[in-house]
Amino acid sequence: MFIEKLFVQPYISVNLAAQMINASYPTANTLVQQFAEAGFLAPIAATQRNRIYGFRPYLDILRQGTGELADLVDGDGHATAQAGQEQD
Numbered sequence: 472m473f474i475e476k477l478f479v480q481p482y483i484s485v486n487l488a489a490q491m492i493n494a495s496y497p498t499a500n501t502l503v504q505q506f507a508e509a510g511f512l513a514p515i516a517a518t519q520r521n522r523i524y525g526f527r528p529y530l531d532i533l534r535q536g537t538g539e540l541a542d543l544v545d546g547d548g549h550a551t552a553q554a555g556q557e558q559d
Contacts, residue, residue, distance in 0.1 A: 473502060481526040
């Protein structure tokens with residue numbers, strides 16, 4: 472089932488979704504769009520082509536327990552300037 476695979480791979484593209492469900496690109500695109508409309512997938516990258524989606528409910532649960540760690544990482548997964556600074 473597609474939703475179960477999202478717990479293993481919470482960031483996907485339509486191409487990856489097509490591979491995950493062994494379906495054509497148009498079929499996977501329809502499925503991804505339906506999941507996005509239902510609020511399960513949210514676009515991560517602002518590009519139109521090769522858009523990456525995140526499995527929002529699952530990622531939100533993972534972020535809840537990270538506290539300060541989430542503040543040290545920007546939206547692209549890169550450490551912010553604060554991460555390298557030592558605290559007194």
